[in-house]
Amino acid sequence: MAILITGISELVTCDETLEGADQADRLGILHDAAVVVGAEFEDAPTTVQWVGAAADAPAADWSFDLGGQAVLPGFVDSHSHLVYAGDRSAEFAARMTGQPYDGGGIAVTMAATREASDPELRALLTARVDEMRSQGTTTVEIKSGYGLTLEEEVRALRLASEVTEETTFLGGHVVPPEFREDRGSYVDLVAGEMLQAAAPYARWIDVFCEPNSPHAFDGEEARRILLAGREAGLELRVHGNQLGHGPGVQLAVELGAASVDHCTYLSDADIDALAGSETVATLLPGVEFSTHSPYPDGRRLIDAGVEVAIATDCNPGTCNSSSMPLMIALAVREMGMTPAEAVRAATVVAARSLRRSDVGVVRVGARADLAVLSAPSYLHLPYRVGVPIAKTLQV
Known part of the structure; x- marks a missing residue:
């Protein structure tokens, strides 16, 4: 019809x-x-x-x-973390009084998510996706990363795959508490048995490459996880350069990742690398809004010829917002983008970051x-x- x-x-x-x-x-x-x-x-x-x-x-x-x-x-939200339980509003309130963010709060969500049942997580996930759709979002990427055990990561991806085809394995989110004294063994698990179990439910693999956080992964750890994911048939995404200068952007470009996300702290060399590549820089202005952090310089990136997308990073800790219209407004108000550039970043360029030409x-x-x-x-x-x-x- x-x-x-x-x-x-x-x-x-x-x-x-x-x-x-x-x-x-x-x-x-x-x-x-x-x-x-x-x-x-x-x-x-x-x-x-x-x-x-x-x-x-x-x-x-x-x-x-x-x-x-x-x-x-319809808006394309190419970065979200929707499979979780629990609440971190107190952490948000603490940041508003000056407490810095370093990634450690993820363990709080991990504990709550592990305790939740499948029906509980499914109901929470469905409500969040419905909330997005009510605001004009029609395509959403959803990451795992709040279980951080083989069984929990597979569960998160299985549930996410019920509502989107854009699912991302993020076992490399942070090192969970039980592996804090043995990081190497956790990297082995993520790049090995956990990846093999998760791959059938995922299209993408991602890693939080952030040497400035004691909880995330350095460049060599991130490289190993990403290469293992590519070998398993997954396409690459990277969390990079959120908390400070680091290797995330250069690694993403070197490996041909579809997107490197956050991009808050960039050197001239990082921008040159992005401008000469097919890797999209996905900016997440809701994170800076919610953490009192400096905003990425969207104007500088666009003027250099970098493809720039925006997304919500909807998650319980650093941006509990599902509103792409808000991200557009923040991109215009705080990151130097024109309204037209922000709309493109939320639609056709965000689709490009998912290597999609049928949406956006x-x-x-x-x-x-x-x-x-x-x-x-x-x-x-x-x-x-x-x-x-x-x-x-x-x-």
Whole structure:
């Protein structure tokens, strides 16, 4: 069945090849637009079948009018940690009074998550994904990393795979307390038996490469984990350069990782490496907001030619927010990005960080994952910060 969507005041396609679209900000904007979506057969994904001016719209089986609202690709949240139990609001309150973050609070979440049952974790996970979708997010990447035993990491990925195809094995999140005096054995476990058990449930492998934290992994430990993951058939992502200068960015580029995330502390050499690579720099402004840390310099990265994405990093410790509209506003207000750059970072470039071309864009053949704004333009995303104007368009 084909469905015609009309009454679109501004259609942000993020398709730089779309004829007749305004490409001044690389957003591929059409005004007074329409979209036809549909599925080829029952149970097939709904895809975009036609895009253009409303006056030229073809006939369809059914239609509805949005009454002058703006439409854009559904947000792609390419970095989240949603499989967890417990609460760390007291840690947040402590940071607001000056306590620094060093990654140690992850052990608190680990203990609560290990104690939770499958039904409890599934209910929490489903509620968090629903919360994201209610704010316009249509694709979400979900990491493990709060179990840190073979059984718990597999459980987290199995549950995550029920709600997304973008699942990431993060056994290399931190060294759990029981291995604190024997880091080598934990690296052996992550790169060996744990990885082999987790790989069937994961598309990606990630590691928290952060020598500035006593809980995370140095460059050589991270390299070993990533290479083992690649050997097991997983694609690479990296947490890097969050708490200080370190090897994470250079390692990600060297190994051809799809994305290196955080990128708060970067040298000129790091930026040059990113600019000459296919590795996306994914910035997580909600973390800096929630930890009183310096924001990454998005303007510097973009001006250097680096592909920049943004994501929530939704997690219980350093950013308990699922709002991509908030991340867009923070990117504009605090990281020097224009509204157009922030929207691209939350859609088509975020999709690129997942090596996806079927989401984050409104073009014929792409998934019909659309977000609608109760506003006439995408400019209202950073302009009306904190107001719930974005939602997933149900078709």
